Amino acid sequence: MKRAFPILAVFTALLLGYAFYEAMWVAPMERTMGDVQRIFYYHVPSAWTAFLLFFVNLVASVIYLIRRNEKADALAVVSAEVGVVFCTVVLVTGPIWARPVWGIWWTWDIRLTTTLVLWLIYVSYLVLRRFSDSSQTPKLAAVLAIFGALDVPLVYFSIWFFRTQHPQPVIGGGGSIDPRMLHVLLLNWLAFSCFALLICWARYRLERLQREADELESLESLRGVVQ
Amino acid sequence: MSSLRAITLATLTKDIRLEWRSRDAINSMLFFSLLVVVVFSFSFDPNAEESREIAGGLIWVAFLFAAVVALNQTWARELRNQVLDAYRVSPSPANGLFLAKALGNFILVSLLEAVMAPLFIIFYNLRALGPAWQLIPVALLGTWALVVNGTFFAAMSLRTRSREIMLPLLLFPISIPAVQSMVEATRILLAGDGSARFWIVLLLTYDVVFTTACLALFETVLQAE
Numbered sequence: 001m002k003r004a005f006p007i008l009a010v011f012t013a014l015l016l017g018y019a020f021y022e023a024m025w026v027a028p029m030e031r032t033m034g035d036v037q038r039i040f041y042y043h044v045p046s047a048w049t050a051f052l053l054f055f056v057n058l059v060a061s062v063i064y065l066i067r068r069n070e071k072a073d074a075l076a077v078v079s080a081e082v083g084v085v086f087c088t089v090v091l092v093t094g095p096i097w098a099r100p101v102w103g104i105w106w107t108w109d110i111r112l113t114t115t116l117v118l119w120l121i122y123v124s125y126l127v128l129r130r131f132s133d134s135s136q137t138p139k140l141a142a143v144l145a146i147f148g149a150l151d152v153p154l155v156y157f158s159i160w161f162f163r164t165q166h167p168q169p170v171i172g173g174g175g176s177i178d179p180r181m182l183h184v185l186l187l188n189w190l191a192f193s194c195f196a197l198l199i200c201w202a203r204y205r206l207e208r209l210q211r212e213a214d215e216l217e218s219l220e221s222l223r224g225v226v227q
Numbered sequence: 228m229s230s231l232r233a234i235t236l237a238t239l240t241k242d243i244r245l246e247w248r249s250r251d252a253i254n255s256m257l258f259f260s261l262l263v264v265v266v267f268s269f270s271f272d273p274n275a276e277e278s279r280e281i282a283g284g285l286i287w288v289a290f291l292f293a294a295v296v297a298l299n300q301t302w303a304r305e306l307r308n309q310v311l312d313a314y315r316v317s318p319s320p321a322n323g324l325f326l327a328k329a330l331g332n333f334i335l336v337s338l339l340e341a342v343m344a345p346l347f348i349i350f351y352n353l354r355a356l357g358p359a360w361q362l363i364p365v366a367l368l369g370t371w372a373l374v375v376n377g378t379f380f381a382a383m384s385l386r387t388r389s390r391e392i393m394l395p396l397l398l399f400p401i402s403i404p405a406v407q408s409m410v411e412a413t414r415i416l417l418a419g420d421g422s423a424r425f426w427i428v429l430l431l432t433y434d435v436v437f438t439t440a441c442l443a444l445f446e447t448v449l450q451a452e
Contacts, residue, residue: 065447120400127396132387136451140383143444147376147401150436154404158429 012194019191027184045189046089053083061142073138121148234323242331260293278351283413298377332374356419368430369409
């Protein structure tokens with residue numbers, strides 16, 4: 001298992017490089033938007049990866065609440081942290097694209113707002129984890145993750161009532177896309193997913209080691225008290 | 228079931244009696260929201276037409292901030308003398324305690340709204356152009372939406388460092404759809420453009436979903452120590 005990590009690292013690096021080349025030079029230029037559109041190959045894969053990670057966080061939180069499994073909690077921390085990073089990328093690349101194309105940085109559109117609220121919820125999740133230092137933090141954090149998951153559909157509906165400005169979703173939204181662009185997009189998504197997996201893996205190992213070290217330290221200090 | 232009701236009633240009457248004798252929370256909330264109203268009034272200085280558009284937002288933001296003041300006090304009383312620990316080891320249903328606290332906060336915040344709403348009407352020269360009676364269900368559902376989650380998150384933030392600041396950090400992101408519904412419904416009813424039904428139904432859904440979630444998960448949070 002440990003040997004697989006460097007292999008995945010090299011594979012991810014190669015894939016990211018290749019996907020970058022494809023996105024910058026091979027993918028056809030968009031007729032009306034020009035080169036600015038190429039940010040789409042980073043914006044959309046980051047969004048998909050972030051949503052996937054938040055979903056992993058929810059599943060891990062539910063498993064933790066039912067089974068009280070230490071590994072599930074470590075996975076929940078890791079997926080929330082990496083998910084917030086990818087979600088930040090989405091929220092930063094969006095306005096960079098929107099300014100030249102829509103003429104505005106931001107609009108209270110359904111997908112933008114839902115993503116922003118999701119980001120806020122997960123930042124508050126990380127703040128809770130940071131501020132709470134008892135051994136019960138995992139339980140509280142798992143409860144908050146469930147509340148966040150319940151909140152997202154309500155946010156979606158509340159904004160759905162307004163007119164929406166964001167381009168239709170690429171897959172399943174009825175929008176049409178050049179097959180070459182779709183190819184590059186999927187390639188980038190694969191690269192981003194591998195990248196996310198790589199970071200999560202490293203962070204997960206770190207988290208587990210950190211907990212082991214903490215445990216040893218408290219055992220050590222207890223032993224000191226006994227002697 | 229009967230023990231749930233007994234616990235709820237006992238805790239609720241105790242809290243209300245304590246509040247009635249000290250009037251700490253209600254006084255600080257009233258003064259706080261009065262300050263917010265005055266400060267907003269200075270900073271925007273709207274005419275009658277504009278106030279109809281923005282009053283919904285101002286009123287609810289003022290009540291949200293004021294509610295946080297009360298919510299932060301919810302559990303403080305039970306922490307002194309280890310009352311909460313006694314609750315934990317007692318066989319009484321945890322949800323009774325939660326319901327009592329949420330209802331207590333609901334009564335407190337509703338009272339605040341009843342006192343502050345006339346003041347808002349005077350300061351902003353409000354006159355509703357839509358069916359004004361619908362503001363009552365909006366206020367009741369909206370207040371419950373704020374306090375049910377607020378009471379729950381206040382219990383959660385008991386375990387954290389600097390818990391007073393933790394509550395709004397947890398509560399505000401989750402409350403965004405509820406606040407948006409209240410603000411939009413109030414705006415529609417004041418300005419009289421269209422029907423507020425969608426927002427009232429959304430508020431009701433929010434209340435049902437989160438009340439269920441709170442009751443299902445409160446035991447876990449209470450036992451977390």
